[in-house]
Amino acid sequence: ETGVTQSPTHLIKTRGQQVTLRCSSQSGHNTVSWYQQALGQGPQFIFQYYREEENGRGNFPPRFSGLQFPNYSSELNVNALELDDSALYLCASSLISRGDEQFFGPGTRLTVL
């Protein structure tokens, strides 16, 4: 059974640029959630995708957008990067959209200069 993977591991961008982060779900999972974890803080929910549709969104501006593909992999896109977007971005997948355990990937560390 393959776990949740994320790419890239680290990324450095400059303010105003755009970035795409990728996540491959654990085999058989149909739900993907994205979280932002600033340094020294707990993760904050960005949004969730269930069967390719957005299924809930946290308090993040529209420049944070996502996609889920038929194979249940997912992308997080952030436009017009700001310094405060520097964080660890975590992807989590689960099988059923009912509070089941979410399995986390190792995260992508994004630094915005």
Add this chain to the structure above:
Amino acid sequence: AQTVTQSQPEMSVQEAETVTLSCTYDTSESDYYLFWYKQPPSRQMILVIRQEAYKQQNATENRFSVNFQKAAKSFSLKISDSQLGDAAMYFCASTNFGNEKLTFGTGTRLTIIP
């Protein structure tokens, strides 16, 4: 809206001893789940233990157990026989049934003293 509060930024414990990490939460829902996640320096969030709110019995996973006080909205984690590999950030989290957004606390850094 749900909130989760962890009031202990750091804790330390001697190896083989027992430590308890505190967590309080607030929710207006009747059906919800509570979790403790461990995040070692490798950054990968690992589920330690899970509690369904409708179950009165406290969850237990080997050396890890919880004290779930529903009326007090308290959900503490007890680690028995602490091991060096238990050193990590521990996050308490909650989610409502049917809404899988996890709400996390700010975490407790646990240090194990050899």
